[in-house]
Structure formats: structure tokens, C-alpha cells
Amino acid sequence: MDLILAIIVFIMLLVSVLIFWEHAQSRHDQVIAKHDIGIVSRLAAQTLLQSPGNPASWEYFPGFNASQLGIVDSPFSLNINKVETLVLWNSTDYVNIKNSLGLQGYDFLIEIYNYSTSSKQFQNAPSYLVGKNVSVNATEVVRIERTLKHISDWKKLVLQVWK
């Protein structure tokens, strides 16, 4: 009887270790993937919202020429002309925009929402859209939301990076 019980205990331990090993491996892969998309998304948000870009007045050039894209005049102070230029370039220069944000290997969507002083909340539909809509088949999506200053008004930026 001791032998039977010992075998049962041994099998339980063996199965536990196998389940644990399998789970640990898949968790490790998930963590690496999440970590990577999380880092690039935050860096992209930082690039967009902390500086006007390089050159600083890239929005006045005829075609896509920016080595770094920023949509603010100073940190978190939105320049709507830059957003409008990005909207114009989106159909022809999506890949260039994506690459200058450091999002190679991912897709992105930027949404800008206006604040309604009458309803005292951000509007439900975005006023500006840059990028591609998030695919229903996306396996990883990171969503970053920031409140921004725009002259005497507030705006909300939502950046979604997905794969």
C-alpha cells in the first residue's frame, strides 16, 4: 500500500511540475511581448507629446520630412495644425509616420477628442483620427490616454498601439 501511495504522490508532483513548466513558458512569452509593446507605446506617446518634433515646424513643409514627430508646442500643449497635417499625410505616409514614432512592427491609432463645455465632458466621437482602426484580430493592444491643453481649452488624446 505504501508503494501505491508513493507512486500516486510521485505522479501528482510530476504532473504539477509539467503543468507549471508549460504555464511558466507561455507566461514568459506573454510578458516579453507585453513589455515590448508597452515600452514602444509609451515612447511614442512621449515623442508626440513632449516636443514639437524635428524640425520643429515640420507641419509647414510640403511633404513628410520629419525625423521626429511631435504634435505639441511645449509639453502637453497641443498644436492643432500639426494634428491636421498628420491627418492629411495619413493616407500616403502612414508607414513613415509609424516609423518616426518608433512603432516598426506595430500599427497605431491616434484619436483627439474635444471637450464640450455644455455637456461638461469629452465628446464621444473623436475630432481627429490618425492611423489605422484597431483590428478585431489584434492580439496585443496598448491604450494610452492623456489630457492636453489647447489654448483655453482641454483635449483628450488616445493612442492605441496594436499588433
Add this chain to the structure above:
Amino acid sequence: MKKGFIFTIDILLSLLVALGFFSGIIIFMSEPSTPQFSTTDLHQNTLSALISLEANDTLRDAFSQNLTPRIMEFLNNATASNLCFNLTFLNDTFKIEQNHVKANCSRQNQIAIARRPLYAGERIRMVTLEAWYK
């Protein structure tokens, strides 16, 4: 003496160890694999909220006018719903003049702080914004 199914203390102990090991793995597997929120994100949100509050010179004017409705409107409606904020206005001797907390928020441990010195009423004042996840 009549023998039971488990008749030695060794077996009982080994069963307990095996069950403990098995339960430990189940508990480990049921926990979330990554932290739900990011400290960097929280700090960036705090900075962006404080700068957004400068629209219309709200921060500077709040030292001389009652702008509580506008400040509370901002904290309650214009900031991310998963975040809490505590906005404090300090005078030139760093004493608290005003304090505004977002509705339905209770203090948590993980806090990010942003500070903004302002020149208002011919004196240097300070505004601090603390943020934490709900």
C-alpha cells in the same frame, strides 16, 4: 489493531507536501502575470493633467479668484476615469491655501506627484498635483 487506508505518518506527510505543492502552483497560475498599471504612465498623466489645468490661466487665477467649480469640473470630467487626483495650492510660505480632491477617491499607496511653481500676486506660489489609480 485494525489498519486504515493511510497507515503511516510518512505517507500522510508526503500527501500533505504534494497537495501543498499542487495548491501553490494553482494559486501562482491564477495571479495576474504583469502589474496592472505603470508608474511611468501615472507620472505622465499627472504632468499632462497639471499642464492642462494651466489653460485659461486657471492655476494662476485660482490664487485670487474662486475657481473651484472649474477645477472640480476638470478633475471630475476631464481626467481619466481610472485615476484619482489631489490638487493643492500652496502660498509663498508653502502653507496650504486650497485643496481639491476628485470625487469618489480615497487615498492609495502608489502616488505620482507633479509640482508647478507659479508667479501669482507678485509672489512665487506652488501648485502640486498628486495622482493615484482608483
